[in-house]
Amino acid sequence: MSNVAVIGSQWGDEGKGKIVDWLSSRADVVVRFQGGHNAGHTLVIDGVEYKLNLLPSGIVRPGKLSIIGNGVVVDPWALLKEIQIVKEKGVKITPENLMLAENANLILPVHRALDQALEITRGNTPIGTTKRGIGPAYEDKVARRGIRVCDLAHPDLLKDKIMAMMCHHNILLKGFGAEPIDTMETYNKLMEIADDILRYAGVVWKRLDEARQDGKKILFEGAQGAMLDIDHGTYPFVTSSNTVAGQAASGSGMGPDAVKYVLGITKAYTTRVGTGPFPTEQDNEVGAFLGERGKEFGTVTGRKRRCGWFDAVLVRQTVKLCGIQGIALTKLDVLDGLDEIKICTGYELDGKTIDHLPASQIHQANVTPTYETLEGWKESTRGARSWAELPASAVKYVRRVEELIGAPVALLSTSPEREDTILMRDPFVD
Numbered sequence: 001m002s003n004v005a006v007i008g009s010q011w012g013d014e015g016k017g018k019i020v021d022w023l024s025s026r027a028d029v030v031v032r033f034q035g036g037h038n039a040g041h042t043l044v045i046d047g048v049e050y051k052l053n054l055l056p057s058g059i060v061r062p063g064k065l066s067i068i069g070n071g072v073v074v075d076p077w078a079l080l081k082e083i084q085i086v087k088e089k090g091v092k093i094t095p096e097n098l099m100l101a102e103n104a105n106l107i108l109p110v111h112r113a114l115d116q117a118l119e120i121t122r123g124n125t126p127i128g129t130t131k132r133g134i135g136p137a138y139e140d141k142v143a144r145r146g147i148r149v150c151d152l153a154h155p156d157l158l159k160d161k162i163m164a165m166m167c168h169h170n171i172l173l174k175g176f177g178a179e180p181i182d183t184m185e186t187y188n189k190l191m192e193i194a195d196d197i198l199r200y201a202g203v204v205w206k207r208l209d210e211a212r213q214d215g216k217k218i219l220f221e222g223a224q225g226a227m228l229d230i231d232h233g234t235y236p237f238v239t240s241s242n243t244v245a246g247q248a249a250s251g252s253g254m255g256p257d258a259v260k261y262v263l264g265i266t267k268a269y270t271t272r273v274g275t276g277p278f279p280t281e282q283d284n285e286v287g288a289f290l291g292e293r294g295k296e297f298g299t300v301t302g303r304k305r306r307c308g309w310f311d312a313v314l315v316r317q318t319v320k321l322c323g324i325q326g327i328a329l330t331k332l333d334v335l336d337g338l339d340e341i342k343i344c345t346g347y348e349l350d351g352k353t354i355d356h357l358p359a360s361q362i363h364q365a366n367v368t369p370t371y372e373t374l375e376g377w378k379e380s381t382r383g384a385r386s387w388a389e390l391p392a393s394a395v396k397y398v399r400r401v402e403e404l405i406g407a408p409v410a411l412l413s414t415s416p417e418r419e420d421t422i423l424m425r426d427p428f429v430d
């Protein structure tokens with residue numbers, strides 16, 4: 001049996017929720033390894049809807065261990081609130097089935113305030129963050145002034161660290177013309193919940209090593225998408241963590257060989273929330289059609305997602321960046337009824353053809369996609385459970401996507417329902 005990492009292969013919102021849920025029902029351990037409560041995964045189990053932001057998807061299934069790894073930034077109040085909401089739906093959450101890395105960094109109210117203030121200072125080109133303090137918390141981690149889960153057990157050290165951190169940030173907030181945050185209030189509020197958080201804290205890398213030695217199946221649950229990666233994404237219009245598959249290991253405290261299969265979740269077209277380059281964006285009736293049919297609104301912020309044609313150049317790039325061995329292709333049914341469907345197969349930049357998205361912000365904004373046009377299909381693919389049920393043109397489209405991105409379809413999802421999935425390869429089986 002192999003361990004699986006699930007990664008968004010575009011700009012997030014590829015429909016990870018359903019696939020991760022299906023996989024987590026077969027895993028023993030589910031681990032979040034990056035991001036924070038900027039993520040939004042919706043699961044529907046036995047008719048009950050769960051909206052998870054920070055908790056790993058395994059939490060809603062009895063007998064699974066859910067882990068929040070060191071690579072995640074944790075808003076402790078958001079975590080406790082989410083635990084409470086999920087518990088109210090009848091799910092048991094105890095230190096037996098939820099473990100939080102003692103070395104994970106915390107998101108504090110000051111990080112939220114900074115996130116808002118920084119977005120305002122960006123003027124006409126904001127990143128369009130979720131304003132949840134993700135970026136500033138990662139900044140503090142790298143600047144070595146972050147507060148970690150384990151610090152909650154040491155009130156004196158915690159107070160010193162908060163004072164040092166707030167001294168720095170309040171100067172900044174004042175400079176931005178924003179209200180400073182009360183240092184002692186932050187400290188007192190943290191002390192109020194310290195025990196509630198610490199009861200879940202533990203040595204994650206050790207627990208995962210034990211699970212591995214016991215032959216348990218581990219699912220690494222990625223959030224956002226590879227094009228939002230801080231190193232490899234459309235910088236600076238990215239999130240502040242590494243979202244590529246390599247992070248699954250370092251964000252949970254395992255060696256790189258722990259991940260045996262990388263599944264890229266890939267939408268049959270492209271969407272993006274927030275600002276930043278999007279070569280195949282269709283700011284026209286095609287985009288409106290995809291947005292409406294695909295119900296493309298953000299689960300965290302409710303924002304309308306930008307929509308466009310499938311960009312094979314971009315996904316081919318993330319297949320390489322993440323070592324994706326197979327994809328789960330989602331929302332194929334959204335394309336039903338179109339006369340013709342376009343796929344971006346290359347870019348033109350300054351009169352030259354290029355086969356990748358360059359790093360330069362200027363180049364990313366100026367690439368022109370080259371399209372290939374495929375015949376659409378009139379029949380419905382919604383709910384198909386075998387290849388035989390798909391119209392020939394839809395099969396052709398999927399096969400062309402595989403060819404262009406250099407990775408096979410392991411799973412094809414044809415509706416939000418769990419059973420409406422065509423399985424070509426079980427990611428957990430070697």
Ligand code: IMP
Pocket residue numbers: 011012013038039040127128129130131132133134135223224225228237238239240273274275
């Ligand atoms: P942040 O992660 O809140 O700092 O936001 C940075 C960028 O990542 C913004 O463009 C957000 O819209 C985007 N982003 C963050 N989380 C998600 C997600 O779960 N899905 C899609 N986009 C996201």
